[in-house]
Amino acid sequence: MEEPRKQQVSLRGASAREISRDALLEKVSQEREHRNYARKAASASIFIQKVWRSYGETRKVAMKFQEEWESLVKYQAGILTGELISSSVLRPFIFFITRLSIRQRKILARELKCMQTCFGILLESINSTDSRKNICSLIVGTTEQRRTSMYQMRKLISLCSFILSECDTSRAGSQDIVVLTSLALRFVVVLTDLKSWKIVNDENIGDADAAVKNFVSFMGSYRSGLYASLRIYISRMDASFSAKVKSIVQTDDKFLISASAITIAIRPFSLTTFNPADCIKFDVHSAAEQYCLYLLTIPWLTHRVPAVLLPALKHKSTLLPCLQLLLTSKDKIVRMTSDIDQFSMDCSLNAVPPIGWALANIIGLAAGSENDFLHSGALNQGLEYASYVHVVTILADNLLSWLHDAGWNEKGNQNLEGNDGAYEPPVSMQENKTICGSLKTSFIDLIRPVCQQWHLKKLLEKSKTYAYTDESKTKILPPNNLESLENLRLLDIAYFYSYMLRIFAAFNPMIGPLPILNMLSFTPGFLGNLWGVLESSIFLGNSHTIGDANYARSKVSGKKKGVDKKLKQASNDRVSKWANVLQKLTGKSQVDFSDPADDHQVDEDASDVWDVEPLRHGPRGISKDMSCLLHLFCATYSHLLLVLDDIEFYEKQVPFTLEQQQRIASMLNTLVYNGLSCSVGQQNASLMDSAVRCLHLIYERDCRHQFCPPALWLSPARRSRPPIAVAARTHEVVSANIRSEDAVVVHSTGSVITSMPHVFPFQERVQMFREFISMDKVSRRMAGEVAGPGSRSIEIVIRRGHVIEDGFRQLNSLGSRLKSSIHVSFVSECGLPEAGLDYGGLSKEFLTDISKAAFAPEYGLFSQTSTSDRLLIPNAAARFLENGIQMIEFLGRVVGKALYEGILLDYSFSHVFVQKLLGRYSFLDELSTLDPELYRNLMYVKQYEGNVEDLCLDFTVTEESFGKRHVIELKPGGKDVCVTNANKMQYVHAMAFYKLNRQMLPFSNAFYRGLTDLISPSWLKLFNASEFNQLLSGGDHDIDVDDLKNNTRYTGGYSEGSRTVKLFWEVMNDFEPKERCMLLKFVTSCSRAPLLGFKYLQPAFTIHKVASDAPLWAAIGGSDVERLPSASTCYNTLKLPTYKRSSTLKAKLRYAINSNAGFELS
DSSP states (O other): OOOOOOOOOOTTSOOTTSOOHHHHHHHHHHHHHHHHHHHHHHHHHHHHHHHHHHHHHHHHHHHHHHHHHHHHHHHHGGGOOHHHIIIIIIHHHHHHHIIIIITTTOOOHHHHHHHHHHHHHHHHHHTOSOTTTOTHHHHTSOHHHHHHHHHHHHHHHHHHHHHHHHOOTTSTTOHHHHHHHHHHHHHHHHHTOGGGOTTOOTTTHHHHHHHHHHHHHHHTSGGGOHHHHHHHHHHTSOTTTGGGOOSSOOOSHHHHHHHHHHHHHHGGGGSSOOOTTOGGGOTTHHHHHHIIIIITTSTTHHHHSOGGGHHHHHSHHHHHHHHHHHHHTHHHHHHHHHTOOOTTOHHHHHHSOHHHHHHHHHHHHHHOOTTOSSSOSSOOTTOOHHHHHHHHHHHHHHHHHHHHHTTBOTTSOBOOTTOOSOOOOOHHHHHHHHHHHHHHHHHHHHTGGGGSHHHHHHHHHHBOOOOOOGGGOOOSSOOSOGGGGSOBOHHHHHHHHHHHHHHHHHHOTTTTTHHHHHHHHTSTTHHHHHHHHHHHHHSTTOOSOTTOHHHHHHHHGGGHHHHHHHHHHHHHHHHHHHHHHHHHHHOOSOOOOOOOOSOOSSOGGGGGGGSOGGGTTGGGGSOHHHHHHHHHHHHHHHHHHTTOOHIIIIISOOSSOHHHHHHHHHHHHHHHHHHHHSOOOGGGHHHHHHHHHHHHHHHHHHHHSOOSOHHHHHGGGTTTOOOHHHHHHHHHHHHTTOOSHHHHHTHHHHHHHHHOGGGSOHHHHHHHHHHHHHHHHHHHHHTTSOOSTTTTOEEEEEEGGGHHHHHHHHHGGGGGGGGSOEEEEEEOTTSOBOOOOOSSHHHHHHHHHHHHHHTSGGGSSEEEOSSTTOOEEEOGGGGGSTTHHHHHHHHHHHHHHHHHHTOOOSOOBOHHHHHHHTTOOOOGGGHHHHOHHHHHHHHHHHTOOSOGGGGOOBSEEEEEETTEEEEEESSTTGGGOBOOTTTHHHHHHHHHHIIIIITTHHHHHHHHHHHTTTSOHHHHTTSOHHHHHHHHHOSOSSOOHHHHHHTOEEETTOOTTOHHHHHHHHHHHHSOHHHHHHHHHHHHSOSSOOTTOGGGOSSOOEEEEEOOOOOGGGGGTSOOOOOOOEEEGGGTEEEEEOOOOHHHHHHHHHHHHHTTOSGGGO
8 A cells, every 4th residue: 555645835835846845944044054154255355355455554654654754763863852752753663663564573674774773762862861852751750651651661672572583693684683683672671770770860769660660570471572582582593602602701792682682581580589488479470481481491591592691590589480480380381381382493392392401401500511611510509409309300200201102212212103114214304313313412411410429419418318108208299388398308309310310211322321320329328328218118117137037937937837728728729810811822721730849949938028018019009209219229229230349249248238138139029020910000111120120130149149048039929920831831922922912911920930030949940941842842843843753853974083073064054943853873983884773862972972072172162261160161262263153153052952852961151151141241240250360450450549550551451362462452542541540440340341241242142043043032031140050961969869769760671679779779878979970970971960850851860781690699798790880871871780799889880980981881
C-alpha cells in the first residue's frame, strides 16, 4: 500500500509542484544573511574610505604645520620665549611629528632635521637663566601652564624613546640619527635632573622636585616605551663593543648615547629608597618590571654595554628591586618573559630563551664578569645573597623546563619526534644549528662566575646551615613575605648548584658540568656539610656502627622462627608473581621455577641493617628538597672519587671516615635499587644518573679493596629479587627492546640487572650467566643455526706444533659463528693424523692448548704484571708484531668460546685490563697492580713538598720496544711543558691515564671485539674484575671433596664401592688444598673448581680403571702396583691403576701431579 502523500503548502494557492515550507524558510534565511553581509560590506567600505580620507587630510594638515613651523624657527629662533616655545613650537611640532614619523615608525630626512632643531631649541631654553626664555618656568607656573607643559614633556619623552629605538649605528650614513639621538637623550637627562634646572629657587623648588619626579615616574611606566626602545638599541650593539673600550673616559657620540640611555633607565629606581620589608609602598614597580623584561633578557647584556657603565646596572639600588620583584611576582614575570618580542635576535633566543639570558645577565651583574674590570672576582657589595640565590634558582628551574619542552635533554642533544635517522636537515638548518651551538658556548661563558670557588665560599659564609628534618621541611621558593628571604640556607645553595650542574650539562655537552664539579669537590667542608644534612635526615641521628654483623644477628635472633616462616611464604609469592610476568611475555601457560640458591654468602637477617628505610620507595618517596641534596652530593662526590687515591680514602679517610663511607654506600644502594625497581619520572632522571654513577665508583673501590661487608650490597634485594630464570629472561626481553605493553611491566628488573647486578649474590649471577647462554643456544636452535647434534659444526685440523697459527687461520674469520661446536682433528709432530673422535674432549683440549701457548709471555702477545700474582696484561710491543692486534682479537674469541662452553682456563687477567672489557673506570691506585714502581714514583711526585721543577720532568713518557725508544706526549706540546707545583696533579693523572687507558686501549678494544662476538656485553657486566677472572678460571683455591665425589663418573669396571676408589677419596681428604688443586689441574688442565660446583664440569670428572697385575697380599705388605696414574685432560678423566694400599696411591698421585705430564705417564 502506498504511503500517504506528504501535504504541501502553497502560499500563493498554486499547484502542489511548488517548494515545501521548510525549503522556503531556508531560502528566506539565506537571502536575509546575504543582505546582512552586503550591508556590513558597505559599512566597512565606507569606514575604510573615511579613515583613508582622514589620514590624507591629517597628513596634509601635518605637512602644512611642518612648513609653517620650519618658517617660524628659521626667522624667530633667537627671540623665542618659554610661552612661545610651548604654544608655537612644541604644539605644532608634536602634532606633525606624531603623524609623519611616530605613527609611520620611521624617521625621514626632513623630520630628522626638524627634530634636531627642536631639541636644540629646548636645550638652549632649559640652560637659559632667564625665566622668560626658560621653558621650565612654565612647568612650575600657573595651573594651566603646568598642565600643558607636563603633557608636552611626556610627549617629548615618548618621542625620545622612539628616536632611541630607531638609532642603528651599524647602518651606513647613520651619523645624522646618532647626532639626533644624542641631542634627544641629553634633553631627557637634563629635564629629569633637578640640578640642571637654572630657574629653581627657594620658592619653586618644591614644585620643581614634584615635576621632576613626575617625569621620572612616567619614564618608568609602559607608556613612555623607554625600556622597550633601550632593548632594541642595546641589542643592535656589538657584543664585543665593550671589550673595545680601552679607557673609562669616552667622548664619542655612540658612547654618550649609551651613557645617557643607561642613566635615564636607572633614574626611576632613585625615586625612593627601596625597603625590602615595605614592598607595598614600592614606587618603582613598573620600572623594575620593565627592567627585568626588556633589559635583563638581552643576550650578552654585560658584553654589549660599555664596561664603565656596568656598575650603574649592578648597583644595589637597581638590582635589588628587580630581584625582589622576581621573587614576589615570579609567575607573572616568567609568563611575560616568554612572550617578549624577539626583534632581530631570533637565533639567540632560539638557542637560549629569554629566561636563560635573564639568568646569565643576573649572574654576570651580581657576580661580575671578565668584562667588568671595576668589580670582577667578587659578589656585589650590599647584595642580598638570599634573594640572588632564590632568583637564580627560579630562573634556572624555568630554563630547564623550557629545555625539556623544546626536546633538549641534559646531555645537550635534541630529540626530534618522528626522526628515525632517515631525515637530513637542510643546509640552512645545519648552519643555524652550528650558530646555535656557538651561542650556547658563549652563554656558558656568561655564567662561569658560579664555577669560581670564591663564589661558593661567599655564599657559604652567608648561609645558616641547619639539619634538615621532617619536622622542619623547608621550601626553596619562599612565600611572598620578603622577611622570609633574608636567610640563606645550605638547602638554597644546594638548589642553586644542582640546577647549575644540569644547565652546564645541557649547554656544554663537550665537558658538561666539569668546571662546577671541580670547584664543588675541592671546596673545603662543602661535601661534609652536605653529608651532615643528609645523614641527620636519612639515618635519623643513629650513630652506632651499623656494619656490626654480630649486633645485627643478636638483634634479630629472637624473631628468627617467625621471620623464617614469613620469608618462606614471601618467597613462594615472589616466585608466583614473577612467573606470571614471564607468562605474559612468553605466552606460555605454565612456567616452573626453582627457588633461588639457598647458600647465600651472608646472613640475610644481618642485611636488614643496611636497608635504609626512608629510601625504600626510591626517589618517589623523598621530598624535592631531599632529592636536590642527594643529586648535588652524588654528582660532587662521584667526581671527587675519581681523583681520591687509596692513601686519602683508606688511611687519611678524607673527606669521610670508612664508617661514613659504609653509610653512603648503603644509602645509594637502597636509593638506586628502589628507584630502578619503580618507574622513575623525568624529574628524577638527573638524581638517578648521578646516584648510579656514584654507586658504581664506590662499589668498584670496594671490589678492589674491601671496606663494606658483603651484606650491604645484597641488602635492598634480599626479599624482593626475582628467581634467576625470570631475572635472566626479563633482562633479555628488555635488551631486545620488544615493543609490547608487557615489556614496560618488567623494565625495572632489567634495569636492576644492568645497572646494579651486585644485589644478586655471585652464585646467582653465575647461574644467570649460564641461563643467558642456554637461552642463546635455544634461540639459535629455533633460528635454524643449530639443527641437531653434529650438524653445522666447524671442522678444523690442528698441527700439534702450530696450534696458534692453525687456529687463527681457520677460526678467526668466523666471528659469532664460533658459537657452533668445533670438531678438532690433531696432526702429530710426525705429520700423521691422530686417532680418535671428538665428542667435546678434543675441542676442550684445543682451547686449553691454544690458550696456554698464546698467553705465554714468550709468545709476545701478553706479558705478566710485576706483582706477586703475575696477572696477564697485553704486551705494549704486540702492536709491532705481525697480525698482533688481530691475534689479540682472536684470543678474545677463544676466551669467549671457553666461557660460552663452560670450559675453565687456568689464567687470570689484570684487573685494569678486565675493567676496560667491562667498560668501567680505572682508579689511579690501580696503577700499583700494573706497574708498582711507576705508581710509587707518581705518589712521590704528588706528595713532593719541594719545588717539583727540580725533578726536571715534562709531560712525556718514554717507551722502549725492539731496541728503539719512543717519546710520547701526554698532552699536545707536552715535551715543552715542564712539571711544576701548579700542574703536578695534572701530570700524575695524565701519566696514570696513559698507562691505564691510552696505552692499553687498542688491545682492550681488539680483545673486546673478539670476546663480544660470542658473549654479550650485558652478560659480562654482571661481574666485576675479580669475578670475571673467577668465571674464567674457576672458584677458590681449594676443592670441595664431597661435591667432587658426588659428581664423579666411574668407568672401566670401577664403581663407588671399589676398594681403590675408596682409597682414592681417603687420599683426597688427606691432601693439602694445594695438592688437591694440582690433582684437579692434572686431570682437567685447570686447578680450580667450577663456580657452581662439579655438577657443571664438562665433561664430568671421571675415574677410569686401569687393570694392573698385583698379588692379593699387596694390601697387607706385599709389593703394590708400580704403574703411575695418568690423565686424559680433554675428557677430564683420571686413569687410575688398581692400587691396593693407601700409601702407594698417595705416593703415586703425588709423583704424577708434580711431574706436569698426563698421557706420558701411561
